[in-house]
Amino acid sequence: MKSILRTNETEGRMNDMKDAREKIREKMEREGLSEAAVKAFLHGVEELQKAAKMTVGEREISPVDELPAWERLVENAPIADEDLLRQLVVIKLNGGLGTSMGLQKAKSLLEIKPGVTFLDLIVRQIKALREGATHGVRLLLMNSFSTSADTMQHLAHYAADGFADAHEVELMQNKVPKLLRESLEPVAMPGRPELEWCPPGHGDLYAALAGSGWLEKLLDRGIRYAFISNSDNLGAQPDARFLSWFAQSAAPFVMEVTRRTEADKKGGHLARRNSDGQLILREIAQCPDEDIPFFQDISRHRFFNTNNLWIRLDSLKQYMEDHDGVIPLPVICNAKHADPRDASSPEVYQLETAMGAALQCFHGAAAVCVPRSRFFPVKTSSDLLLLRSDAVEIDAAGRMSLAPECNGVAPVVQLDSSLYKLVDSLEELGVPSLKRVRHLTVHSKHHFSPGEELCGDVEV
Helix, strand or coil, X not given: CHHHHHHHHHHHHHHHHHHHHHHHHHXXXXXXXXXXXXXXXXXXXXXXHCCCCCCCCHXXXXXXXXXXXXXXXXXXXXXXXXXXXXXXXXXXXXXXXXXXXXXXXXXXXXXXXXXXXXXHHHHHXXXXXXXXXXXXXXXXXXXXXXXXXXXXXXXXXXXXXXXXXXXXXXXXXXCEECEECCCCCECCCCCCHHHHEECCCHHHHHHHHHHHCHHHHHHHCCCCEEEEEECCECCCCCCHHHHHHHHHCCCCEEEXXXXXXXXXXXXXXXXEECCCCCEEEECXXXXXXXXXXXXXXXXXXXXXXXXXXXXXXXXXXXHHHHCCCCCCCCCEEEXXXXXXXXXCCCEEEEEECCHHHHHHHCCCCEEEECCHHHCCECCCHXXXXXXXXXXXXXXXXXXXXXXXXXXCCCCEEEECHHHHXXXXXXXXXXXXXXXXXXXXXXXXXXXXXCCCECCEEEXX
């Protein structure tokens, strides 16, 4: 009798799981999402339903002690010729709004120098690589529904250079349903349907490429290599010498990592899986609580992911074909409320994935230790003030570098977040000269004269 009851209970749970998956599929198909997007999301749901292990414990991995150095690889590699440059697409993740800094538009439209936005800098870099090539490097922006209109409006300034046609430069990010915690069925929010959906994380890149037809289109055009990075990482510049090395290597996937500092303790780190020696990326959300001290030990786990990736598109296509159209990425499950501003709204799970986690999927995937200059993200007003100052120089080709007076070390800028969180507040603060500053801390309301010379350690 007990075994019959257990069987009935098991069958009931399996039927409930099947019903939830069917409802998810129906909802996503009604929204017009691609089969690749549906399959990718259902993979994560199935992992959640099976109570699959979503953590990576310290005993399962080993630290990575040494890696090839970017400088040495680039030094010994020839500059990519015109034929090789034609085979490169630069993909920028451009789906984020600058809401944390007080913006309601694409973050890449922030000005970093007078009249120059992140997006302008990206276009400059592509145009520089195209010089002398009949059909040069292609640019593809992965926009969200929130950033598409603003981005394309700005790119209209570059119509003569071929950047204004959305059909040629835009890859749309998918969206995924929020799931009720108890049943894992899609949440319903009558009258506010926008709250039923959430971003899928940048791991969505692979499903977006396949489902949109862009992966096939790029390969048909002879494009074999992709350099991928965040649009707010101004250090992530495509490099013709590294492209040459990557094309000659046997690696299907290369992750740029850099040395961790105390500021990077929460960022995903590189590790080697003990069971098979495969390189993997471990995010803090995947780390068991008891192992957090190991995770944050920067002398143990020395390298963190810059989110700059190099991928062979033919290898990506083959892998997806071999795995039913899915890159089986680890799932990050976030428990929230359907309406973030209303604690009485339904409790939901939001599932997301990280694109760097695909490192573990490709046999022969590699990592390269890059200089810190290739990781220069703009996350706060402090970062933006540094970029707007004379400590950072940008040339006509869009290359960013530190002023010679910095001696290779960027000034550390710390603005009181309660006073200077929003971009508008920087207008009141002003932009002083920072090229001779080691550390600038501002605790109170202040105004610097334009170019006001500061030196050493400065505290206001």
